[in-house]
Amino acid sequence: MDQTYLEVLVARKRNMAAAAGKIIGGILAVFSLLLLPGSVFFAGTALLSGAAAWLCYLQEWVEFEYSYVCRELTVDKIMARSRRKKQADYQIDKVEIGAPEGSYCLDAYRNKNYAVKDYGSRTGTNTFVLYYEGQQKIILDADEGLVQALHAASPGRIFLK
Numbered sequence: 001m002d003q004t005y006l007e008v009l010v011a012r013k014r015n016m017a018a019a020a021g022k023i024i025g026g027i028l029a030v031f032s033l034l035l036l037p038g039s040v041f042f043a044g045t046a047l048l049s050g051a052a053a054w055l056c057y058l059q060e061w062v063e064f065e066y067s068y069v070c071r072e073l074t075v076d077k078i079m080a081r082s083r084r085k086k087q088a089d090y091q092i093d094k095v096e097i098g099a100p101e102g103s104y105c106l107d108a109y110r111n112k113n114y115a116v117k118d119y120g121s122r123t124g125t126n127t128f129v130l131y132y133e134g135q136q137k138i139i140l141d142a143d144e145g146l147v148q149a150l151h152a153a154s155p156g157r158i159f160l161k
Contacts, residue, residue: 004149006068010121010141011061018059025053058083064119068146071153075119075140087119092153094133099159100147101127101139109137 032046063078064087075087099105106129114137120127121141128142142150151158 003070004068004152006066006146006149008066008141008143008146009063010066010119011063012121013123015060015062018056021056022053022060025049025056029053064121064141066119066140066142066146068149073150077119088117090130090132090138092150092158095154095157096131096134097157097159098128098130098150098154100161101129103159103161105159106131 026049028049029046032042032049035042058079061079061081063081065076065078065084067074067076071092073090073092075090077085077087079085097105097109109131114131115135116137116139118139119141120139123141126141126143128140128147130138130140132138140146147158147160151160
């Protein structure tokens with residue numbers, strides 16, 4: 001039985017559009033609150049712009065945590081460095097193929113339509129691709145330890161190069 005346990009934390013670059021939206025939404029909310037006694041319209045504007053600022057705040061800093069335990073890969077999304085949301089669980093036995101992006105091993109899968117799940121940092125380094133159950137293309141930023149653990153769990157389907 002495989003008793004390997006690994007955790008990898010991958011941070012995306014700061015979303016500057018969300019940072020700008022957070023500032024603009026906050027400014028609109030404050031100005032609408034200052035004008036609140038004048039109209040009900042400004043109360044609604046304050047509520048909507050405050051909610052938009054909060055949603056932008058959550059999307060400004062996004063990180064993904066990959067946890068590999070007993071042939072199962074779990075992906076969690078961490079928003080605003082404080083809120084954790086479970087994204088998916090993947091059984092390694094159901095992976096069709098996995099290899100670094102650009103590998104010749106993935107050539108047979110390039111022109112097929114799959115639902116893409118991007119859990120990477122979008123920097124282009126250490127990008128690893130898994131094709132899961134013929135339905136999903138999973139993009140990860142896996143470090144060498146995670147790739148080695150996946151390969152050890154399923155050496156015929158997970159390729160190192």
